[in-house]
Amino acid sequence: xxxQATGSGKPARKxxxxxxxxxxxxxxxxxAAGFVIPVVLFLLWWAVxxxxxxxxxxxxxxxxxxxxxxxxxxxxxxxxxxxVSIYRILIGWLAATVIAVPVGILMGNYKLIEGLLEPLISxxxxxxVVALIPLSILWAGIGDGQKILIxxxxxxxxxxxxxxxxxxxxxxxxIRAGQTLGFSNNEILRRIILPAALPGIWDTFRIxxxxxxxxxxxxxxxxxxxxxGRRIMDAQRYxxxxxxxxxxxxxxxxxxxxxxxxxxxGRSLFKWSSQTR
Amino acid sequence: xxNLSTQAAGAAKVSIVGVGKTFNVSGRDLVAIEKIDLDIxxxxxxxxxxxxxxxxSTLLNMVGGLDEPTSGEILIDGKPVxxxxxxxxxxxxxxxxxxxxxVEGNIRFALEKSTFSKAEKSELVAHFVHAVGLSGFEKAxxxxxxGGMRQRVAIARALVYxxxxxxxxxxxxxxxxxxxxxMQELLLQIWDDHKVTVLFVTHDVDEAIFLADRVVVLxxxxxxxxxxxxxxxxxxxxxxxxxxxxxxxxxxxxLADIREETLKLMAMDHS
Numbered sequence: 001x002x003x004q005a006t007g008s009g010k011p012a013r014k015x016x017x018x019x020x021x022x023x024x025x026x027x028x029x030x031x032a033a034g035f036v037i038p039v040v041l042f043l044l045w046w047a048v049x050x051x052x053x054x055x056x057x058x059x060x061x062x063x064x065x066x067x068x069x070x071x072x073x074x075x076x077x078x079x080x081x082x083x084v085s086i087y088r089i090l091i092g093w094l095a096a097t098v099i100a101v102p103v104g105i106l107m108g109n110y111k112l113i114e115g116l117l118e119p120l121i122s123x124x125x126x127x128x129v130v131a132l133i134p135l136s137i138l139w140a141g142i143g144d145g146q147k148i149l150i151x152x153x154x155x156x157x158x159x160x161x162x163x164x165x166x167x168x169x170x171x172x173x174x175i176r177a178g179q180t181l182g183f184s185n186n187e188i189l190r191r192i193i194l195p196a197a198l199p200g201i202w203d204t205f206r207i208x209x210x211x212x213x214x215x216x217x218x219x220x221x222x223x224x225x226x227x228x229g230r231r232i233m234d235a236q237r238y239x240x241x242x243x244x245x246x247x248x249x250x251x252x253x254x255x256x257x258x259x260x261x262x263x264x265x266g267r268s269l270f271k272w273s274s275q276t277r
Numbered sequence: 278x279x280n281l282s283t284q285a286a287g288a289a290k291v292s293i294v295g296v297g298k299t300f301n302v303s304g305r306d307l308v309a310i311e312k313i314d315l316d317i318x319x320x321x322x323x324x325x326x327x328x329x330x331x332x333x334s335t336l337l338n339m340v341g342g343l344d345e346p347t348s349g350e351i352l353i354d355g356k357p358v359x360x361x362x363x364x365x366x367x368x369x370x371x372x373x374x375x376x377x378x379x380v381e382g383n384i385r386f387a388l389e390k391s392t393f394s395k396a397e398k399s400e401l402v403a404h405f406v407h408a409v410g411l412s413g414f415e416k417a418x419x420x421x422x423x424g425g426m427r428q429r430v431a432i433a434r435a436l437v438y439x440x441x442x443x444x445x446x447x448x449x450x451x452x453x454x455x456x457x458x459x460m461q462e463l464l465l466q467i468w469d470d471h472k473v474t475v476l477f478v479t480h481d482v483d484e485a486i487f488l489a490d491r492v493v494v495l496x497x498x499x500x501x502x503x504x505x506x507x508x509x510x511x512x513x514x515x516x517x518x519x520x521x522x523x524x525x526x527x528x529x530x531x532l533a534d535i536r537e538e539t540l541k542l543m544a545m546d547h548s
Contacts, residue, residue, distance in 0.1 A: 173369040173373035176361075176367065176373070177367065177369070177373045177375075179342075179360075179361040180361045181438070182362070182363045183389075192375065196377075271418075272376050272419075
């Protein structure tokens with residue numbers, strides 16, 4: 001009787017479909033799902049190259065790409081490249097962050113500062129960073145400073161605007177609560193607005209360091225003699241597609257690792273936040 | 278004015294004198310509140326009801342010093358309000374707790390600007406945690422609490438530093454009906470124990486009558502006082518009073534007033 005009352009006519013069963021709107025699925029299936037497309041792509045890649053459908057110049061086999069990676073690892077090139085690149089990324093991103101955090105916070109809280117900086121930053125952030133390479137060499141020379149400058153330029157402007165939004169998104173009543181409790185503007189800024197915005201700012205960190213990674217090749221485009229991006233640009237000259245593919249995939253992997261670290265870090269730093277999942 | 282009984286008996290704790298508020302919305306002046314006169318007595322509980330947009334929250338914010346009147350003035354103990362102050366506690370509809378602090382931390386934070394000794398502060402925190410029924414949850418973070426519990430933390434935070442006035446802006450609006458009922462009884466209990474003047478904004482007529490000594494009904498566009506209705510129900514009150522014929526009579530009267538205002542608004546919108 002009760003089964004008929006559901007109206008479907010079928011026996012009432014616990015619904016376990018994987019494609020229900022906004023419905024949770026088991027964690028194991030969720031995690032496994034992320035591997036499906038990479039694995040399919042890998043198999044396709046393998047099949048296409050094994051059957052000789054494309055010339056190795058255009059698409060080398062997975063094995064030769066892995067072999068290239070192994071060679072670089074054994075010869076110590078990989079470690080040297082990666083450490084130079086990671087150093088540049090860290091310094092470039094940190095330099096951008098150290099300035100973007102206070103600038104974004106001030107813009108989010110003081111209309112005057114927003115009015116002063118927003119038009120400028122919004123314009124600059126649409127300027128192509130690649131086009132700034134000649135100027136960056138002129139200003140910063142051809143050393144590490146120039147690479148870091150490019151990474152800085154690619155990160156800072158977006159980051160400052162995003163942090164401004166993070167700050168603006170906090171509940172206005174938190175500030176009002178602070179005012180009714182007798183705190184000064186400065187105290188409210190440091191002790192209420194900043195901690196309240198921090199989980200959002202952390203998310204911005206996570207997103208922007210990803211962008212810094214994508215600017216790596218641009219930064220190492222000129223006058224670099226080491227670095228993951230440099231290796232790719234050199235390989236272009238000799239048409240070593242396996243080196244290019246390996247380098248690109250490796251940068252992707254390091255980016256993924258960075259993202260994961262930030263995600264985990266955020267989860268343990270902001271356990272209290274209702275935003276963290 | 279006297280027929281509106283806007284005067285409380287004795288010296289007023291809060292005096293709202295000819296207060297008006299005009300907002301400038303894209304170059305046009307919009308009168309949110311026209312001219313409100315209202316005296317609130319010491320330890321009195323006053324509810325403010327009205328249609329949405331009648332300016333009841335604006336009025337409360339002005340008493341709280343979070344908003345400035347464009348005309349008239351607000352006096353507390355005879356002195357004009359000039360910004361927020363620790364003589365007033367505020368409870369917002371959004372719980373507005375500091376998520377990164379524990380229950381205890383949130384309440385203690387409110388005591389930072391107090392001159393109490395460390396021991397006194399700890400005692401006050403413990404007292405208010407207990408008063409709002411959160412004993413055992415001192416170390417919990419707001420995220421781990423239900424809506425009703427969060428609002429109890431907010432009430433404790435607003436009272437712990439001993440303000441003489443409690444301003445509440447639809448504090449139970451986001452709670453389910455059962456929790457809301459419990460919170461109302463809890464609030465009356467706290468009000469009775471701690472002797473504060475309460476100004477309570479709500480759109481729930483039952484809630485307004487159940488809690489208050491007087492219910493102020495606001496008219497809309499511009500906001501002004503339509504009626505001040507003294508509620509002569511015996512205290513202490515419990516949920517049983519909700520089915521009392523006197524209660525029903527108050528409710529009928531207020532609902533009729535609000536309905537009249539709503540109809541006027543609809544007519545305005547259609548013209």
